[in-house]
Amino acid sequence: MEPKDIVYAISIMLTFAVGVWSLVLNYRNTRRxxxxxxxxxxxxxxxxxxxQDISAFSGLTYTWSASNMEGKPQEYEMVNEIDRLRHVIRLRLNPAGTHDKRVEALLEEIPRYTDPSQSAKLSAALNDLTATTQFLLKEEWEKVKREAQPRRPPKFPHLRPPEIPPPLT
Incomplete structure (x- = not known):
């Protein structure tokens, strides 16, 4: 075998190795x-x-309380929908999240204020629910934006500052 044949064989193997390496990297990047x-x-x-669920819950609850639906045929349907929304919303929440916990507490509190004599408390609780939900949705939207940004590997990973462990308590 001549030296040029060895060079050809090595270059073919290197080309094959680079092709396989490129294929693996592309596969990983595509999956990610x-x-x-x-x-x-x-x-x-x-x-x-x-x-949508929070706005429907708030609107139906306020309407039910303000329109004095007791004893009317639509009362049963409206109360069922309010209860369904209350439980669906709770299932969508993170039990460990700060804003989520507040929304859950308000969902438990709001039905106590549906009597027309407590309309001011109901209105305040619904406003609090709306504001807390806005904070929750803003927090989630920031997560979406962070996730959507392309990740760039650090240029010099060995120059990163060392991680400091949390203090012992």
Missing amino acids: TNFINTVTSQRVRWIEQLR
């Missing part, structure tokens, strides 16, 4: 991108659905 896109789109759908 698809995962991020799926999570981001699901989060956007969740945000919109929660917004």
